[in-house]
Amino acid sequence: MKDKYQERLASIPVLEEGFRSVAYIADRRIATTVYLAHHLEKPILVEGPAGVGKTELAKATADYLELPLIRLQCYEGLDEAKALYEWKYGKQLLYTQLLKDKLDDIISRKNGFSSAMEKLHQYDDIFFSWPFLEPRPLLKALQEKDGAVLLIDEVDKSDDEFEAFLLEILSDFQVSVPEIGTIRAVTKPLVFLTSNNTRELSEALKRRCLHLFISFPEAALEREIVRRRVPGISERLTRQIVKFIQDVRELELKKVPSISETIDWARVLTILHAEVLEPVLVRDTLNTFIKFEDDIVVVAEKLHQLTATAIRQ
C-alpha cells in the first residue's frame, strides 16, 4: 500500500495524469502543489471563488491515492468536541451501571474507607481510555494507518478560536488529549483546507500551509473538464457552452456561474438532446447556472448577443 502511494506521487507529470484518470482535470500548478504538500508534509490551503473545484480537489486526491477521505465541515460554533474527540458518556454510564456489582465486590472485600478508595484508584482510568473515546474527524485522520486525505472544508466559517486550535494539528500532526496524552499521526495525512474568503484567515494559519489559489479555468481546460464529466457530449456543443459561460463570467453578476454549474448545464442540454445552442433553449435552461433573479434579468437582456458569439465557435 505504502509503495503504491509513493509511486503515485513520484513526480508532477505522474500526478497530473493521475488526476486525469479520476476525471479531475488539474492544471500544472495544482498538481505541483499536491506534489509539494506530500513531500514537505504540509497542509494545502485552497482558496478561490465558489464552485471552482476546491472540495473536488480533495475528493479527487483521495480517489486517486485510494485513501479514505475524512471531511470536516466547518461552521460557526464548531468546537473541539465535534472536531477532535469526545468521551462516550452514554457508554461510560452504562458500564458503570453494569459493573456496579463488580465494583461492590471490589470495595466490600476491603474494609475501611481509605483502602476501598485506594483500590478504586487502580481502576478509575478505565473509563477514560481508548474504548470510551469517540474519535471525531481530526483524530480519525491521525489514526488512519495508511494515511488519509483530511478535508477541512470552509475553514473561514469557523471561529477564530477553532482556527488557533487547528494550528497544533497542522504543524505537528499531533493532538493532546489530557486523559490519554499526546497522540501522534501514525502516517501523516494529506490535509486540504478550503476557504471562500468570507473572512481573512490568520497569518499564523497561512504560514503553516502551502497556498493554492484556483481561479476559473481557461476555455481549453474548461472544455476538457466538460468532456470528462459529461461523456457523450458533442464537441461542437462543448465549445459553445464553454464560450457562453466564459462570456457570462465577464458580466456584472451577483454570482458568476462556476465550473460545477457549467457541468450541470452541459448535462441538462445533453438530456434535452440539444445539438447547438439556441436562444430559446438557453432562456429555458438559464436557471441551471444563474441562481439569482437579478442576474437572470441581466443575462436575458444580452442573451441573443451571447448566443450568437457562442454559436460561431
Added chain:
Amino acid sequence: MERVLEDFITAARTAGVRISISETLDAARAVETVGYGDRALLKDVLAVSLAKTAAEKQLLENCFDRFFSFGFFAGAADRSGEEPPRIQVESSLVRMLMEEDRAGLMAAMTEAARLENLSQIRYLTQRSLFAFRLLSRMGADDLDRQLQSLGAVDTPAAAAAAAGLEAAKRYLVENVRNYVQNTYELFAGDEGWRRLDGELRLVKLSNIEQRYFAHIHEIIRRMVKRLNDLSSRRRKRARRGVLDFKRTLRENISCQGLLFSPSWKKKKIDRPQFVVICDISRSVLRTVRFLLLFLYGLNQEIARIRTFVFCTNLIEVSDIFDSCPVEEALSRIQGGADIPLIMGRTDYERSFGDFRRNYLDAVTRKTTVLILGDARNNYNDPCPDHLKAIYGRAKRLIWLNPEVPAFWGAGDSEIRKYSPYCSVIRECNTLDHIERLISALIRS
C-alpha cells in the same frame, strides 16, 4: 543556489509580499525537491509556498519575472555589416565581447554581482558605484589597458581595432548599468516598504503623505484585527454560562421542585458606548480620519458610537458613518452641501453649547466621551461650563489633543481651562497613540 533564493525573497519583500522566516524555509525545501531546472515550475513552487493571497501571488509573479530576467546583452553592438576588426585577445572579457558570448557575459556579470553584494544596494546614489565595481570585477581594467596601448600605436588597423573595442566597451557598460538599475528597483524600489511599516506607526499623522494612506489603512486593519482577536476569547467565555443553581430551584418550584428548565449564569460584558466629538477644522482633520477608521473597525467591541463633528457649529453625523465607509463619509461631510455645518473659524463655545442644548441625552453613565481637538478657540471665550455639563453625565471624558504637550496652553489654546472637566487628556498624533488608547478603552 541558496543565495539566489535568499536574494529573491528579499526582492519579493521589497515588492510588498509579506514573507516570514518559516515560509523561507518551506520555499527552500520545496525548491530542493523540484530543483531549479524548470522555470515555470520554479515560479509555481515559489508562488505556492511564499505568497498567501491572490494579490500577493500577482506581486510575486511580477517580481519573479523581473528577478530572473536574462534580457541583458541582447542585440549586440552595431557592427554595421563590416567584417569585425581583428583584435588581439588579451583577456577573457575581451574574448567574450568579441565572440558575442552572451551566456558567458551574463554569467560573469552575475558572478561579479554576487561577489560585490549587489543585492545590498539601497539608495539611488549607489548605482554608479556598483556599476563601476561590477565592471572592474569583470575585468574592464584589462579592456582599458588594451585600449590605451592600441591608442599609442598609430596605424589604421590599430585605429579600427580601437574603435571596435570602444563600441564593445560602451555596449558592456550600458548593459551593466541596466542590470544595476534593475537590481536597484528590485531591492530598493519604493524606498523600501519594509522599513516603512515600523516607521509609519510613529510618524505624525498630520505629516503623512497622501500616497501612504492605503498603506496606513492596511496597518490599521491589522491592528484592529489584533484587538478584535484579543477580546474574542472574552466574548466566548461569556456565551458559555454555568448552571445557576439558585435560580433554577427558584424557577422550578412550580414544577414541584423537579428540575425541568435549568437556567444559566451569564456573564455580561459591557461593551463601551462612545460619543465622539471631533473638531474637523483643517489642523486636526488627519488625526480625526484615522481615529474614526479605527473606531468604526471595532464594531464588534463597541456597542454604539455616535459621532458629532464641529467647526463653527456642531452637528451629528452618525447616520452618515453608519451608512457608508469612513473614507467616503469624511469626504461627504467636508464637501457636503446638504449638511448644515459651517466651516468657518473654530468655535468651541458654540459647538459645545450646541451639544449641550441638543444632544446631552446621548451621554449617560455608560458613555465614554471622546473629544478630539486642539482647543484653539481663536481667543474667544472658551466657556468651560458646557463641557462641565457633559462631563457630569458621562462615565469618562477623554480629550485627545493632536498637539504635543509643550504647546498646550500656549497662544489661543484653551486646553488648560478645559482640563478640570476631563478624566484624561492625551496627546494623540501617531498610530501608536491611537492604538494604545483604544486598546485601553475597550478593555476597561
